[in-house]
Amino acid sequence: MLLFRVRWVTALDLKVLGEIADYVRYDYRFGFSIYRLNPVKAAKFGLEDTVNFLSKIKVYVPENIRELIGDFSRKNVDVYITFESQDLAIYGTEEFIRNSSENKLIVWDRKLGVWKAKPSNLHEILKIAKSKGLNVETSFNLNYSLTFKPKLQVELRKYQLEAFREWVRNNCRGVVVLPVGSGKTLVALKAIEYLAVKTAILVPTIDLLHQWKNVLMEKLGVSEEKIGVFGGGKREISEITVMTYDSAYTNLEKYPTFFGLIVADEAHHAVAPNYRKTFDLVTAPYRLGLTATPFRSDGLHKNYSKVIGEIVYTLKPEELQKEGYLAKHVEEKIYIELSREEQEEYLKLMEKYFKYCEEKIPEIRDPKEKFRKVLELAAKDPKAREALRARNKAKQIALSAEKKIKVVEELLKKNPDEKIIIFSRYTDIVREISKKLLIPRILHDTPKDERKEILKMFREGKVRIIATAMALDEGVDVPDASMAIVVSGTGSHREYVQRLGRILRPKKQVAKLVEIITKKTIEPHLAWRRRRIEFFE
Known part of the structure; x- marks a missing residue:
């Protein structure tokens, strides 16, 4: 949107500026104020009056922006949302901006002088606008619907159906935790059938790319040309796309409004620092995580609610073993015991590690914390690296x-x-x-x-x-x-x-x-x- 400079204006002109533009900052080096034209404000002020006023203070309004303001004026637009780089830029009424800000959906970009939001917050922002009866215009189209109707070829087991229903009850967001071998994939297939929206399925390995493609064709009746595989040398985007987390990290942002549903297979990967940024950069309102092991030793599972949705369903293996769905x-x-030579070598190596710990970090007694600290010290201390090598070699002797x-x-x-x-x-x-x-x-x-x-x-x-x-x-x-x-x-x-x-x-x-x-x-x-x-x- 148009940025312009103002050196000096009267108090009356300053008031008009506030009605058509947003103040960005004052440039002390050159002695002028910087404003950003707000098309929603300008439309309500009037196209002709806006252009005339800006002309008076020697600011030229390009033809495409005049057309935008004129269009908003005719449609009586209250909120305008567009992309600026990877983020959403939000223009709207003061009340709407305040409500969105209070809900922590938008933040003020001081450098650019615009309210910004993560694409993942789009539908929450639209919900606020709808609740206020505001007319919203976007610079992009949202059409998540599939051009075909997927049909699940198998019947869900009772617990799979329960998991699916709990996910639907949570507004089609959340993590489903089921044991290995219990058919988590079928819950995702049911979700795709139910929503019938374009879907990105994120997986951690190349093997899973092809497994998912086969399952989509065999059990959901999706034709091969409707399935894209992105990763392992392939770069296909289709209505249903299976993509590795690594590929999504560098490429999913190029399709911010294409997918309506994101399925995170082995969802414990999704909350890793790099990968969770990927989920912020797409507008997909529906999200489903699948995993048998939801908790992470680093505590990052606390981010499920922000990235995918909270854990909505959990079932332990023992419960499925009772029902016969899993083997008992x-x-x-x-x-076993080490040989005499192995035991001596093991003790010698561990003694080297413990000696270093006692010299450098005697106050730390917990073994895991001790190991973490030595890892940290190894970045700068050669003796720490030697101690770690000794520990690893001792571990290998014990384990092999x-x-x-x-x-x-x-x-x-x-x-x-x-x-x-x-x-x-x-x-x-x-x-x-x-x-x-x-x-x-x-x-x-x-x-x-x-x-x-x-x-x-x-x-x-x-x-x-x-x-x-x-x-x-x-x-x-x-x-x-x-x-x-x-x-x-x-x-x-x-x-x-x-x-x-x-x-x-x-x-x-x-x-x-x-x-x-x-x-x-x-x-x-x-x-x-x-x-x-x-x-x-």
């Missing part, structure tokens, strides 16, 4: 002890009829297990086609056992297994839930989760921690 399971811990491979071998012999996934924190021991026991492995560097073929053979029963290091923990459609052997892991509750979820799909036999834990090391504490939900407010 048992858990077992097998404890040689005896664990023998335990795995014994477990495989004792369970000849089980479909088994072997999980580890580190790749070295997975390679060793794969080599010694002739087991297919899936790691971060496994070629895509090879990974796909291994999972296909596992699904078809041609392969009974696979081994992996973190690569199948989240965001991958892993065929159902009946047993999980955890060679090593972190203290992450999310990791525990995801790994357990790999064996909980409905089956007649009881699923098994076996953890191999090294005594007299950090590992028993990690095993205890991953069963707890830890977060900081």
